[in-house]
Amino acid sequence: MDSHLGLNIQAPLDPSMEGVDLTIQQSFKLVPWMSWDEWCFVKDALFSSSFSEVSAAIRRVAMWRSRGCIPVAVDVTASIIEIRQKDPFFRNVIDGNAEQSEEMLSMLYSMAIMRLVNGVVERTRKKNEISIAEAADAIDLPRMLIDVRHEGSHRELPSLPLVRLASSKALDWLKSYYWQPQKSSFFVGSDVTTNLRKEIKQKLLELASSLNVNRSTQSSSLLKRKHSKKDIAKAVKNVLRLYSSDSSEVATIVIEMLLKVSESLGLSKVGYNSESEGNDVQSGHDWKAIILKLSCKEPELLPTLLRVVLNKYVIQKNGEEYLSSQNIAQSCQIDQLACLFEWLLDILKHVQPKMSGGKPERSFNLPDATLFECLHKCVMASSLGDNQLFPSALVLAEMMGNSALADKLLKLSLLSVNAEADIEEFSSNSDSGSFFSAQEDSIHQATEDFELFKSSCPRNSNVKLRENPVEPKRRWKVVNSWKQCPIGMLPHAIGFSGRLPVLDINDDTEETETPNGSDQDERGQSRRKREPEHDVAIIDDSSLKRMRETTWNCESDNSTLEGLTGHLMIDGFWKKVSEDELNAISSAIKVWGLPLNLPTVSHLQAPLRCSSTKGASQPTSVG
Amino acid sequence: MAEEIIIPEEWSNAADTIAYGSTTMVALVCGPKNSGKTTFSRHLLNVLLQRYKKVAYLDTDVGQPEFTTPGLLSLTVLDKVTPDLTIPCLKTPERCFFFGDTSSKRDPTTYMTYIFALYDYYRKLYCQFSKSESSDVARVPLVINTPGWVKGVGYDILVDMLKYISPTHVIKICISAARKNLPAGTFWLTDGVDTPPVSVLELNSARRDSYNRSLLVQKDARLFRDLRMIAYFRQCFPSNKNITTIKELAHALAAHPPYEISISDIKIKHLHCQVPKSETFYSLNATIVGLAVSTEDCKDMPHCLGLGIVRGIDTFSHVLYVITPVPLHNLEKVDLLLQGFLEIPSSLLQVQGCKSPYMSGDVLPVN
Structure with missing residues (x-):
């Protein structure tokens, strides 16, 4: 397999790139973090006072190092903080049970400081024209650090009290030299990004104003109207040009602007960010006109906007889970996002032609797959623990003309509403006895619903029965379908910009084996992590959720299930389970107050892994 | 060159x-x-x-x-x-x-x-x-x-x-x-x-100036390495496919259907850097890895069949998506991903309208 380069080596920098893109592309830099959110998490956690948060940040930086493009300032900051974590002096531990000898600690500190001085200063000074000290002075690096470097490399090892002091100075300096400027720099945005964003904003405003002119001149002369029409066409074209070069940036800006004026859109329930800049497009009506206008030329715009909102929503939701302190502003924004989604959907409804007599005439035609993807995401987002998007999911189902689906969704939403009501009841009521009986009732109710579902489900299900395959299993295969998306992201059904993956290790990765009772316990625990204060409530939440998911996964009727006795659906596949294990599972379920009998359990499609996976891998379960 | x-x-x-x-x-x-x-x-x-x-x-x-x-x-x-x-x-x-x-x-x-x-x-x-x-x-x-x-x-x-x-x-x-x-x-x-x-x-040495001093042919090592990587991943596509610039290749790679492999079917080893287990996938995503076979006879010396780009990881479906020119019949033997310090050429990550999240425009120039 010989292969010549097949690429033009003489011109590796690709002169074919055009104008503005060239400047943009060249100024991007490879970084080890996937988003600035990740960077911010590390920044906040590194300098936090919580030992576990600091440890998490240090782990993250260790991972950044493995990616090979870590800025030296980040590297050294994490090193110094890691050393301080090992130093009893900074851990406020009184007993002298130190892991490291003082000698070792001095050595570690000295090395970190040497690396800081050399790593940062060497880069700023040209060869040997000026001394290290002069160069350090130029960037306000404390003189003490230079001295430690010098002593450490050429003389006696600096004393521990000295290097401890130096480490504090170093951290302060790093904060002011790297962490804070970097943070403000991406908040404001670098020149290139700012310019691009400015341009997008400006073009959008131009479009808005030209539309406004058009409206106000409707009564005036034909000539004037013609003129303003021309303006509109030009403005639309300008925006679309930007859209085609960076669709996600445009969509993000539109959403940001929309969120700013959310009050006038009639979206926001709580006053959030009420101050708006003078130039902004003010009224919801204007925005609607803009989006309609653009959508006529670019049908992908609306789906892209919907996706951006959904992504933002999911990120915020996820953020709620793992970020410690939650402020009201954020949950407020979640509400806004949900409302904005509805609002956009409303526009989409206007544009998308109604199904007329089964055969739709479509000028603006979004494939059902696109709608389905949106719907799917809505439901997935809802599985994160609330139902704000359910109404939108229903609208989507209706738009697809799938009343059966809408019906199912309605039931599903009712089910989860019940579940929530119960939890609330419990948290306000400390009497566990009445709680359990209420709980039992609701589970019975759910079981009945489930039975009802089973009997009403169509027979066209395709249950995957995974037995020992006859053919040797192939580990590697080309994916069945793929959509262009950036490297490092996962494809998204809509658009090319992809979605960010969730990269946290799923603890149950190894659990493709048959599960047993203890596994379930573990899962209960992992769920519990979300809201540690309400342990009991969460356990019950999870068991209820399991019932909910059970219904959600109902895709087979009784006759199919018959052949599956002794199987459990785990992660979307039917797996053989032994009697003992079933017993174990059923007793585990009893813990939560529902005396289930064994046959039911064996039919129960207990989704033993994170429920959302299933939705992802088996969209058939809805439709 | x-x-x-x-x-x-x-x-x-x-x-x-x-x-x-x-x-x-x-x-x-x-x-x-x-x-x-x-x-x-x-x-x-x-x-x-x-x-x-x-x-x-x-x-x-x-x-x-x-x-x-x-x-x-x-x-x-x-x-x-x-x-x-x-x-x-x-x-x-x-x-x-x-x-x-x-x-x-x-x-x-x-x-x-x-x-x-x-x-x-x-x-x-x-x-x-x-x-x-x-x-x-x-x-x-x-x-x-x-x-x-x-x-x-x-x-x-x-x-x-x-x-x-x-x-x-x-x-x-x-x-x-x-x-x-x-x-x-x-x-x-x-x-x-x-x-x-x-x-x-x-x-x-072959090159001498008029005073018989050696002229060393300075090479841009980094450029050389990037070009090598780029040429290697060009092999993911048939040679008759019309890809002449790096930009076109980057585009083609972003759209290229990758291989998928179940996370449970593959082992992951970080060679030169200690990576906490919880961070493994963060570390792997959008990096170049060695595709290796861990053979029975020499456990510490897995031989390598080629390189791949881990182009995406879906922890919900438990699969890794890998782009590699290694043909499928060879790939089947691969059960080990080795991560070292091979940097992915940044020109492969910036596709217009499809820019990798690891390319950032707001990085302070100081580092």
């Missing part, structure tokens, strides 16, 4: 001497950086291929290897003359290890182990039959190219390597700046130890 290749008379005479000598030769080429080692090796390969049917090539330069991407140590067997010495080309090696960095300094011990294993493999494959029965055609000479080691860790490694392999010919290329050259003579031998005979050829 585009510069004309000069083969001085001294060089071609040396190559002829080596190629038409009586013994099956193992020739090692060494000398300072940019002195022309690779050019001489290429020339020697071509001269040898006129006499022998096959010639083996052991590449120990992990930074700028001849026939593979950077980060790999490989033994390649050639059977065709390369007519144009200016165009580097990729070949599938006979055997290959993933070292995972562009300098041997990262882990000298492992580096040496791999090189010895490759040499042993060569011996086993091509030097088993007795010398008498083998005709010229059947014999397979070996050319070893080295990085520009003249001092420090690299020098120590070179000495160990020379001792272990004991080549029949050592070609030392010298430049005019004497102190940057390797020591004269058989510098790796300790006095009083019996060793097989070796001929040392000291050659002057």
Whole structure:
């Protein structure tokens, strides 16, 4: 397999790139973090006072190092903080049970400081024209650090009290030299990004104003109207040009602007960010006109906007889970996002032609797959623990003309509403006895619903029965379908910009084996992590959720299930389970107050892994 | 790279001497950086291929290897003359290890182990039959190219390597700046130890200015490495597919249906960096990995079948998405992903409208 380069080596920098893109592309830099959110998490956690948060940040930086493009300032900051974590002096531990000898600690500190001085200063000074000290002075690096470097490399090892002091100075300096400027720099945005964003904003405003002119001149002369029409066409074209070069940036800006004026859109329930800049497009009506206008030329715009909102929503939701302190502003924004989604959907409804007599005439035609993807995401987002998007999911189902689906969704939403009501009841009521009986009732109710579902489900299900395959299993295969998306992201059904993956290790990765009772316990625990204060409530939440998911996964009727006795659906596949294990599972379920009998359990499609996976891998379960 | 290749008379005479000598030769080429080692090796390969049917090539330069991407140590067997010495080309090696960095300094011990294993493999494959029965055609000479080691860790490694392999010919290329050259003579031998005979050829670097000073051909090492990677992943597409610029390739890669592999079917090893288990996927996403086979017989030395880009990870569906030019039938054996410090060329990550999240526009210039 010989292969010549097949690429033009003489011109590796690709002169074919055009104008503005060239400047943009060249100024991007490879970084080890996937988003600035990740960077911010590390920044906040590194300098936090919580030992576990600091440890998490240090782990993250260790991972950044493995990616090979870590800025030296980040590297050294994490090193110094890691050393301080090992130093009893900074851990406020009184007993002298130190892991490291003082000698070792001095050595570690000295090395970190040497690396800081050399790593940062060497880069700023040209060869040997000026001394290290002069160069350090130029960037306000404390003189003490230079001295430690010098002593450490050429003389006696600096004393521990000295290097401890130096480490504090170093951290302060790093904060002011790297962490804070970097943070403000991406908040404001670098020149290139700012310019691009400015341009997008400006073009959008131009479009808005030209539309406004058009409206106000409707009564005036034909000539004037013609003129303003021309303006509109030009403005639309300008925006679309930007859209085609960076669709996600445009969509993000539109959403940001929309969120700013959310009050006038009639979206926001709580006053959030009420101050708006003078130039902004003010009224919801204007925005609607803009989006309609653009959508006529670019049908992908609306789906892209919907996706951006959904992504933002999911990120915020996820953020709620793992970020410690939650402020009201954020949950407020979640509400806004949900409302904005509805609002956009409303526009989409206007544009998308109604199904007329089964055969739709479509000028603006979004494939059902696109709608389905949106719907799917809505439901997935809802599985994160609330139902704000359910109404939108229903609208989507209706738009697809799938009343059966809408019906199912309605039931599903009712089910989860019940579940929530119960939890609330419990948290306000400390009497566990009445709680359990209420709980039992609701589970019975759910079981009945489930039975009802089973009997009403169509027979066209395709249950995957995974037995020992006859053919040797192939580990590697080309994916069945793929959509262009950036490297490092996962494809998204809509658009090319992809979605960010969730990269946290799923603890149950190894659990493709048959599960047993203890596994379930573990899962209960992992769920519990979300809201540690309400342990009991969460356990019950999870068991209820399991019932909910059970219904959600109902895709087979009784006759199919018959052949599956002794199987459990785990992660979307039917797996053989032994009697003992079933017993174990059923007793585990009893813990939560529902005396289930064994046959039911064996039919129960207990989704033993994170429920959302299933939705992802088996969209058939809805439709 | 585009510069004309000069083969001085001294060089071609040396190559002829080596190629038409009586013994099956193992020739090692060494000398300072940019002195022309690779050019001489290429020339020697071509001269040898006129006499022998096959010639083996052991590449120990992990930074700028001849026939593979950077980060790999490989033994390649050639059977065709390369007519144009200016165009580097990729070949599938006979055997290959993933070292995972562009300098041997990262882990000298492992580096040496791999090189010895490759040499042993060569011996086993091509030097088993007795010398008498083998005709010229059947014999397979070996050319070893080295990085520009003249001092420090690299020098120590070179000495160990020379001792272990004991080549029949050592070609030392010298430049005019004497102190940057390797020591004269058989510098790796300790006095009083019996060793097989070796001929040392000291050659002057090819390019000289009017004062007879060596002109070193400065290469942009980083650019070279990026181009190598780019050329390697170009092989994901049929050669007749119209991809002529890096931009087009980046675009094609973003749209290319990757391979998928279940997370439970693959092991992951970070070679040069300790990565907490919880961070594994963060570490892997959008990086270049070695695709390796962990064989039963030599557990610590998984051989490498090629490189891949982990282009996405879906922890919900428990699959990794990998782009690689390694054909499926070979890929099936791969059960181990090795992560080193091979940086993915940033030009492959910035596709218009499809920019990787790891490319950021707001990075402070200070670092």
